[in-house]
């Protein structure tokens with residue numbers, strides 16, 4: 393074969409590989425769940441337990457939303473603005489606002505929107521806004537800019553002296569930062585498996601969804617059972633140095649970057665702990681009824697230790713976000 397013809401074939405092969413990758417990613421991600429840690433509120437309550445400065449904000453009056461001019465980003469057609477602590481005029485606290493609204497971006501705020509022609513690759517508009525997938529040099533999702541968007545709005549609310557919306561916008565920014573620390577929000581499966589899965593992508597698709605869901609259900613169930621490994625890591629993780637971690641967008645990009653290699657470690661531990669049903673094309677969820685805190689030296693204990701790494705990062709990055717807010721808004 394002549395050099396020219398060879399070059400043409402290589403070019404064609406490269407194109408084919410890229411195309412195949414996109415199709416596989418699309419199929420994978422279409423099935424991916426978009427909740428992250430289970431739940432943001434329960435974890436946030438533990439994370440902010442050591443934030444003594446929040447005690448200065450124990451009496452905050454709920455105010456109505458009056459940010460039409462600066463908060464113009466599209467919201468889902470079925471999103472309803474809720475006031476959990478009571479209607480405007482009710483007195484609440486910063487800790488309650490952060491805990492109550494940590495999950496708000498999952499309440500249809502980002503669903504059923506047309507944001508990008510590529511959003512199908514992340515399972516739709518909510519996936520697009522809550523994730524930051526990376527495969528090679530490709531990136532899918534806008535979680536970093538969403539975190540930044542709400543952080544900046546918190547600053548604007550603070551300038552107006554509106555503490556209620558300062559903390560509510562901060563809770564929303566926190567959600568996206570926390571999402572990106574969940575390793576399966578950075579990549580749906582180990583990259584090696586994505587390539588290998590070219591021949592049987594329905595199994596790969598099912599397994600990726602099962603790993604993602606079971607990790608979250610298990611982590612939530614263990615926080616609910618006060619698993620000391622998870623509770624302690626959420627409580628004691630320290631914030632980063634804000635001369636390096638300079639913005640919410642940085643926290644998201646860095647959290648996803650550090651989380652991606654962990655998927656390679658979590659995946660086999662999940663297969664060992666949950667069993668082979670996990671790696672099937674059919675959706676499968678572990679039985680929570682007999683679940684208890686791990687005995688030392690077991691597969692479950694090994695899994696707990698691996699989860700505690702990104703879970704600690706969820707805490708650390710949340711505390712860094714709060715530190716940035718204090719430094720930049722003078723809270």
Ligand SMILES: [Zn+2]
Nearest residue numbers: 427428522571
């Ligand atoms: Zn989310």
